Amino acid sequence: MKHTGKKNALYAQSGGVSAVINASACGVIETALRHGRQIGKIYAGRDGIIGALTEDLIDVGRESAATIRALKHTPGGAFGSARFKLKSIEHNRAEYERLIEVFRAHDIGYFFYNGGNDSMDTALKVSQIGESLGYPVICVGVPKTVDNDLPHTDCCPGFGSVAKYIAVSTREAALDVASMARTSTKVFVFEVMGRHAGWIAAAAGLAGRKSGEPPHIILFPEIPFDAERFLERVKQCVTDYGYCVVVVSEGTAYGDGRFLAEAGTRDAFGHAQLGGVAPVVADMIRQRHGYKYHWAVADYLQRAARHIASQVDVEQAYAVGKAAVELGIKGVNAVMPTIVRKRSKPYRWTIGHIPLSEVANREKKVPREFITPDGFGITAACRRYLEPLIAGEAYPAYRDGLPDYVRIKGAPVRRKLKKTFQI
Amino acid sequence: MKHTGKKNALYAQSGGVSAVINASACGVIETALRHGRQIGKIYAGRDGIIGALTEDLIDVGRESAATIRALKHTPGGAFGSARFKLKSIEHNRAEYERLIEVFRAHDIGYFFYNGGNDSMDTALKVSQIGESLGYPVICVGVPKTVDNDLPHTDCCPGFGSVAKYIAVSTREAALDVASMARTSTKVFVFEVMGRHAGWIAAAAGLAGRKSGEPPHIILFPEIPFDAERFLERVKQCVTDYGYCVVVVSEGTAYGDGRFLAEAGTRDAFGHAQLGGVAPVVADMIRQRHGYKYHWAVADYLQRAARHIASQVDVEQAYAVGKAAVELGIKGVNAVMPTIVRKRSKPYRWTIGHIPLSEVANREKKVPREFITPDGFGITAACRRYLEPLIAGEAYPAYRDGLPDYVRIKGAPVRRKLKKTFQI
Secondary structure (H helix, E strand, O other), rough: OOOOOOEEEEEEEEEEOOOHHHHHHHHEEEEEEEEOOOOEEEEEEEEOOOHHHOEEEHHHOOOOOHHHHHHOOOOOOOOOOOOOOOOOOOHHHHHHHHHHHHHHHHEEEEEEEEHHHHHEEEEHHHHHHHHHHHOOEEEEEEEEOOOOOOOOOOHHHHHHHHHHHHHHHHHHHHHHHHHOOOOOOOEEEEEEEEEEEEEHHHHHHHOEEEEEEEOOOOEOOOOOOOOOHHHHHHHHHHHOOOEEEEEEEEEEEEEEOOOOHHHEOOOOOOEEEEOOOOHHHHHHHHHHHHHOOEEOOOOHHHHHHHHOOOOHHHHHHHHHHHHHHHHHHOOOOOOEEEEEEEEOOEEEEEEEEEHHHOOOOOOOOHHHEOOOOOOOOHHHHHHHHHHHHHHHHHHOOOOOOOOOOOOOOOEOOOOOOOOOOOO | OOOOOOEEEEEEEOOOOOOOOOHHHHHHHHHOOOOOOOOOEEEEEOHHHHHHHHOOOEHHHHHHHHHHHHHHHHOOOOOOOHHHHHHHEEEEEEHHHHHHOOOOOOOOOOOEEEEEEEHHHHHHHHHHHHHHOOOOOOOEEOOOOOOOOOOOOOOOOOOHHHHHHHHHHHHHHHHHHHHOOOOOOOEEEEEEOOOOOOOHHHHHHOOOOOOOOOOOOOOOOOEEHHHHHHHHHHHHHHHOOOOEEEEEEOOOOEOOOOOOOOOOOOOOOOOOOOOOOHHHHHHHHHHHOOOOOEEEEOOHHHHHHHHHOOOOHHHHHHHHHHHHHHHHHHOOOOEEEEEEEEOOOEEEEEEEEHHHHHHOOOOOOOOOOHEEOOOEEEOOHHHHHHHHHHHHHHHEEEEEEEEEEOOOOOOOOOOOOOOOOOO
């Protein structure tokens, strides 16, 4: 399928944002602007798909070229993102029909949806219902997730930068702990994101090069937590190295599926404790061994840390945005660009693509062969996979000591529909 | 007092380390090496003063010039630091006598002690007892503390870098929260260091330039916490801006002195909860308003974040190390170099010095006029004070995507004393 005349394009951001999702936006927009014969106006959904449903569109044409360019070094979701999953067509056909209605009103022939698994599912369905309602729209997904859990792509834009942040932070905090372990903190617990897949936790493993270098223990969601083995290993590390650095994925769970974060202490009213697996693990260590500990929870800091983004990640984020538009104007519908690794050392990659139907709602976990037999570290194969993804520093410009991040004007597109839509 | 012949020098790190304490070490060592007529060997205490007491000295002369140079961009305490405060001379004269014994055995005539208030007190006492025991040693303090609470110096090396890290991280995380607030997290709570003084919390205020820009609320240890007023303000922010970014100092306390972190929930056995004021504040907001929240605790990440150190801070850290040696060889005893601000815009500073007796055991808090009348933000005066301190980026070199931090060889100096010392 290929549009015969000029059509407008809609770009929308979806789900948890990242340090480089705006670099993908920049890739989409700059590329669309270069194809004026096929693409007319470029719109963005304000707050993602919600903007599309409520006809709250941003006129990207009103942003300056400098602003668009600056998106490449600005974290967060510049157009607004949303945690909003469309229901299945059977359960809420009205949402899909509304989308097509908005598309029709604004002559939108291209829909570029920048998100993770769920969003690819949505893009696929929009493409299908457009067809069945007689308003064909070319839907191309733009991959994004710090969790790195999309299948069929070597990695996901967003991941390389959080991986770099976590590896750098682990190396730095470990130097701090090492220098004072004799009289102060002996155990440092660092909680990282990744509820279902341990890719981010694995990246912490890059901080150490040789055996015995921190992090000494990584807890993956893929490996059932065994408190006895863990506590024994902590003690061994403190004995051998004088201190122990533990990196724990927020999704670390017992064999029966209970998250450690849920299994923690309760407040005076019996409510589960306030969240965070790091304090739970730290307290476990205190109770058994009595070591002085500290813990950190990076939370949003890790996925917003554009100041220490990976150059490779920024380039790939831009490239998938660019490729999405190029695929779209060629009429390649219901696909998602992928990162294809040609070789690891030196690192060579290219862009491929895959049908959305192959991506939607699937998760890629850390394979067992990437985790050491004891379950506490990463293997050489994992290191070979991860290392290229954190390569290069893509520093933003600074003003008065702070990164000079851009905010869009966000001028609204005049509404054309009489009906409003309640979400 | 001035040594007539050549004497050896001892350098030691003390207390919590920082992103730039090794830059001070670099300043001390490189300067000492340039004054070979006055300073013979350069030694460092392994794990700070503990190394001096136990005669466990590092032979700095065995490190390469490249390693010494690389200290300037390496965080943590390369020679090891210690939380070990010497008791008063009345209570433990033996410790001071032992120090002098070790100094005498190794012909140490210069003692450069790199630390905060406590350490300045120790350096002062060592200088006094050396005199009274007939072994004169020139003691010069080298200021260091991320807390920025030393008096009589415009700022403290270590603070500018943690300030920059916190301001950058706040700006980044706030962009993340802003982009998703409509359907996801509405309140983000970010806990920063500073148990007694709110300088680090104040630095977060640099993240926003205009009224309404995040952080919306800063909680200082200097301002008694009023839960009602705070919760009201949170609600107002969410109403006005759609979200609320709160920065909370770990030392935030109620009017009666109880830390918020202590006033939190208790576990099933009645133990105080696991630490961290951020989850306490976040839960307070959830209970009252029900907003979805996230929280982060940067902990050691903030004071180890050499990857985003302030250029000004690195230069000042080096300069106080250099000045300490220059003062020492001139025979200026029992002093500490200070940072003297000449003007704020453009920023001009120079190095002064002050008697250790003026510095020891005093704390400089954030003055009331640096905090807005409502107690939740920073004033223009505070901004003028802070801005120059985070200026410039002093990026470390990278290898394979990670900062190329150095580790010293740490070759020991041959022991000369028969007696060991139990600490």
